[in-house]
Amino acid sequence: MKRREGLAKLTGRERYVDDLRPSVDGRGRALWAATVRSSVARGRIRSVRFDPAIDWDAFVVVDHRDIPGRNVVKLIADDQPVLAADRVRHVHEPILLLAHPSRSALRRAVRAVTIDIEPESPIFDVCVPPTPEQVQHGTDHPHQEPGQENVFKRLAVDKGDVDAAFAAAAHIVDGTYATGSQEHVYLEPQGVIAHIEGEGDDDVVVVSGSMQCPFYVQGALMMALDREAERVRVVQTSTGGGFGGKEEFPSGLAIHAALLALKARRPVKLIYDRGEDLEASTKRHPSWVRHRTALDADGRLLAQDIDIVMDAGAYVTLSPVVLSRGVIHAAGPYRCANVRIRGRCVLSNRVPFGAFRGFGAPQTLFACERHMDRIAHQLGLDPVSLRRVNLLRDGDSTATSQTIRDGSDRSAVIDQALAMAGWYEKRAAHRAFNATEPWLRRGIGLAVFHHGAGFTGSGEVYLDSRVAVAGLPDGRVEVLTAATEMGQGTITVFTQLAADRLGLPPEDVLIAQPDTARVPDSGPTVASRTAMIVGRLVERACDDLRDRLGLGPEASSGDAVRRAIIAWHEDYARREQSSRDETRDGGVATSAPPLLGQARYQAPPGVLWDDERYRGDAYGAFAWATYVAEVEVDLRTYSARVIDFVAVQEIGKVLNEVLARGQIQGGVVQGIGWALSESFVWRDGAMANAQLTNYVIPTSDDVPSIRVAFQENPYPHGAQGAKGIGELPMDGPGPAIANAIAAALDVDPCEIPLTPETLMDLIDPIVDDASPLCDADPALNNRPSATEGAHGGLIGS
Amino acid sequence: MASSDLDARSTSTVARPTSPVATITGAPAGDDEMVCGEGSGEDGTDDCIDIEFSLNGESTSVLVNPADRLLDVLRDQLDLTGTKEGCGEGECGACTVILDHLPVNSCLVPAYQVRGRRVETVESLTDEDVAHLHASGATQCGACTPGVAMTARWIVDRPHLLSRHTLRALMAGNLCRCTGYDGIIEGIELDLTAREDAQRGSTG
Structure with a gap:
């Protein structure tokens, strides 16, 4: 099935939040909104001054005193203010909100507000222990x-x-x-529209916008506005990419727009331009990972000792769960009886880091897979053999002691990737090429990895996701979930699943717009969980609908389902009519209660997780992958280019070939950007290169065709056997490319992005240059033993 | 299922009756004070210029401010919101339109410059025009897509360009963060092949 909303997107008919016009239904014109932000990384707000040259009566002005509820953006720690009240912790922290009918007047006004902040000592390097006056968390x-x-x-x-x-x-x-960090660069910047429906104690705040998780936004609005769920409604509009960047961050925008709309009693539109989006929004956590590995004489893993530090930025956001996924994936898809992993995420006064595709796993898998190549190099082993000999087999257990018994042939994934890439032939060809070519060097590298789908540990149980499928009077069905379409194919895949389950043609399946007033909470659209977990609930809700119609699970055709739905509604209408005739109260015509099939999440049997000891079944299912990158480095420009890329993965079941391939190819190219070009210039803890001119994501001309293959091994608890794939492709490119560069240049790169500047340092090291890494810093080393034998950043080069 | 694509998202009220989503609509702004655009810069004058140009084949007249970007005039005054703003600095290509014979970033074109010229936007494309891009997976989130579709159309109309440039080089002005570009490249190749076949059919 082709992407269901594809033609609307390709011809410009699809409407995104910035394409919508707030109505002028007697409430006056819609207003544009802007945010006044801190220019200081850390400090105490002394005063806010408004330039008297501006007629401020024409503006709606909101600060922290206008917040009816708690001044926090609800998330894990509830530590991030909606609007800074007396202190700021990072540059670009929101302090004041303005609204006005004219965007140009608004831009002038933002510059006419002077916020005087008494600076305090900030932290920009989490690897350096803080001085007493820099301690901002944990002091109580x-x-x-x-x-x-x-x-x-x-x-x-x-x-x-x-x-x-x-x-x-x-x-x-x-x-x-x-x-390094990474910016999502979803092509549609952040944006929401807020308006108020009704009056007085019954009014409802309605926020529509670009987002991944409408119920997160609703919860955040309820806390900050001190409102019940019935008085806060959140609607997802067509979303132009998310990648995690629209997981938690839109909650803040929604509150901002709602505060202005409440004060103005008019619709308010808050749309970031690209610069503001790059500067102020969350990004991928920078990481430092130290491996110390014990092996036997044949290269079998005896023990893995791993330390992980992530820079969380100024507020907690989702950092603890990002760290969690990073920790759980850190030991790689390998068998090892003795594992010690220590991870921590640490405050800095940088703009807060948050969810980003892969969610901590790309960072720790980069370290793991780069380290496997280093081990192979030091022990004189073939990097493929080293991985094969240690690869998890059925019956082995992961670092969290989760026994893997899914029947997947993980070595077949490696085999296919090597065969497709021409691994051994290319290795030989590169040796010849590099010996004769004056300026170009080629190399090939691989990464073997896994990615757990769904929330970690007991997370899915706590989410308690619910899904409904309604039978409509005309015989069609409507799938009601909170799962958002942001490009990954939710609408199409859910249509397929419901149509297949009920035997209906796809056009008879409607997918409800995620609207907290209409759909049940099926959980956030994150963690590669939508097709696998929510999709499975869609199937079960379809089964429940059949049951309610008195139809057998398989026997009945789509026609029978459609007839039964229509008959149910006709029968219902008759009963309504006769009950009205009986009561004769001429009563209010109530709208028909829906014919609903429902489903609620149930954990697969035997899945056990101990959150105290961080032990047990971390994920219901892992996807398994091997990626191979071939690179060419130009010794004149120090630039590296990926010239071939092969991505092979076992993902349970391919639900839609074009969509699945697109997910992998897009994720790989995002990974190529992270590995080679997406470099940050930090100034006072904020992104100084906040323009697409100098934050460089790959173009079509920078990347080769991404060659993708799937292996299938149906997962019994996923929709049609599918496992999650959204994040998987982010994990492999970083290490595969770094390993390919290592092979091309006979160097040992320890960090990404491998920009020309970094490669120049690797190829022509300056002896006295300080290591860019922080393994010399005691902050990274939790135990004295771990500091022993610490190497510089460029071992072997 | 071409026509039902539009209905992929239902707005019918089934689960719980509430006021419809339609309080925000795609209707024109109704911005009573806005007689012409307000300009992208702060110091735009209030003087409006009346310009006439060909828009998707139809003669169009509109009042613009000298500081207005073509992008804003298309979106805000003519309600052609298919063209998207991705970066506002000519890097991403989401706002690509065809101006006379060249694809341009409409965020970098002062609107008054299109006076007397021909502008084609994504709204000029039919479902048939984009069928191959649809089949190949050229769109995911859709934010870059209108620009991609316009550049693709421009290339397909000028296949001789491919004798001197690669398809990947020609598409390098349109950033996409979702597809990894393979779906886009494949769709254009399908289109080029279909056009070649059609021409061969008509001449031979």
Whole structure:
């Protein structure tokens, strides 16, 4: 089935939030909104001054005193203010909101507000321990220990006896790896429209906009506006990309627009332009990961000792769960009896980092897979053999002691990727090429990895997701979920699933616009969970609808389903009529209660997770993948270019070939950008290169065709056997490309992005240059033993 | 299922009757003070210029401010919201329209410059025009898509360009963050092949 809304998008008919015009239904003209932000990374607000040259009566002005409820954006820690009241923790922190009918007047007004902030000492490097005056979090902890300052979350995974295994090791290999931040660059910037319906105590705040999670936004509005759910309605509009950037961040915009709309009693439109979006929105967490690995003489893993530090930025946002996914994926898809992982995310005074496709796993898998190549190099082993010998087999357990028994042939994934890439032929060809070519160097590298789909641990149980499928009077059905379409194909896949389940043609399946007043909460559209988990609930709701119609599970055709739905409604109308005739009260004609099939999440049997000890079944299912990158480096320009890319994955079941392939190809290219070009210039903890001119994402001319293959091994608890794939392709490109560059240049890169500047340092190292990594910093090392044998950033080069 | 595509998102009220979503609509702005655009810069004058140009084949007349961008005039005054603003600085190509014979970033074109010229926007494309892009997976989130579709159309109308440039180089002015470009490239190739076949059929 082709993308259902595809023709509307290709001909410009699809309406996004900035294409909608707030109505002028007696409430006056719609207003545009703007945000006045901090220019200081950390400090105390002394005063806010309004330039008297501006007629401020023409503006709606909102500050923290206009917030009816709690001044926090509801999320994990409830620590981030909606609008800074007395202190700021990062540049671009919102302080004041303005609204006016004219956008140009608004731009002038933003510049006419002067916010005087007394600066305090900021932190821009989480690897340097904070001075006492820099401590901003954890200070109220009764047993404050050294090293706990500013730590938002700490996680530990322990399996076996790591120290004993190190004592018996034939080889010990160390390495520290760093990854940079990344901006989502969804092509549609953040935006919402807020308006008020009704009057007085019954009025309803309605926010429509570009978002992944309408119920997150509703919850945040309820807390900040001190309103019941019935008085806050959130509607997702067609969303031009998300990648995690519209998971938690739109909550803040929604509150801002709602505050202005409440004060103005008029519709308010808040749309960021690209510059503001790049500067102020969340990004991928920068990371530093240190591996210390014990191996036997044949290269079998004996113990993995892993330290992870993530820069969380100024507020907690989703950092603890990003860290969690990073920690759980850090040991890779390998068998190892003894594992110790320590992770922490730490406050800095940078613009807060947040959800981004992969959610911590790309960072730790970069370190893991780069480290596997380093191990192979140091032990003189073939990098493929090293991975094969340690690859998880059915019956083995992961770092969290989750026993893998899914029947997947993980080595077949490696086989197919190597065959498609021409791995061995190319390795030989590159040796010849590099020996004769004066300026160009070629190399090939791989990454073997996994990605867990759905919320971590007990997360799906807590979400308690619900889905409904309504039978409509005309015999069609409507799928009611909160799952948002942001390009990944939710509308099309849910249409397919419901149509297949009920035997109906696709055009007889409607997909409801996610609207908190109409759809049940099926959870957020994140964590590669939509097709696998919510899709499975759609199937079960279809089954429930059949049951309610008295139809058997399989026997009845689509025609029978349609007839039964129509008959149900006719029968219902008759009963309504006769009950009206009986009561004769000429009563209010109530709209028909819907004919609903319903489903609620049930954890697959036998899935156990211990959140205290971080042990057990972290995910219901993992997708397994091997990616191979071939690169060419130009020694004159120091630029690296991916010239071939192969992505092979076992994803349970392919629901839609074109959509699945598109997800993988798009994710790989986003990964190529992260690996090679998407570099940040930080100024006072904020993005200084906040323009697409100098924050460089790949164009069509920068990347090759991404060659994709799928293997199937149906997962019994996913829709039609599918496992989640949305985030998977973000994990592999970073390490595969770095490994290919290592092979091309005989260097040992430890960080991405590998921009020409970084490559120049690798190829022609300046001896006295400080390592860009922080493995020399005690902050990274939780235990004294871990500092022993620490290497510089460029071992082997 | 061409026509039902429009109805993929239902707005019928089934689960719980509430006021319809239609309080925000695609209707024109009704912005009573806005006789012409308000300009993208702060210091735009209030003087409006009356310009006439060909828009998707029809003669169109509109009052613009000297500081108005073509993008804003199309979107705000003519209600052609298919053309998107992705970056506002000519990098992303989401706002691509065809001006006379060239694809341009409409965020960088002062509106008054199109006086007497021909402008084609994504609204000029029919479902048939984009069928191959649809089949190949050229659109995901759709935000870059109108620009992609216009550049694609421009290339397909000028296949001789491919004797000197690669398709990937010709498309490099349109950033896409979803597809990884393969779906786009494949769709244009399908289109080029179909056109070639059609021409061969008509001449041979």
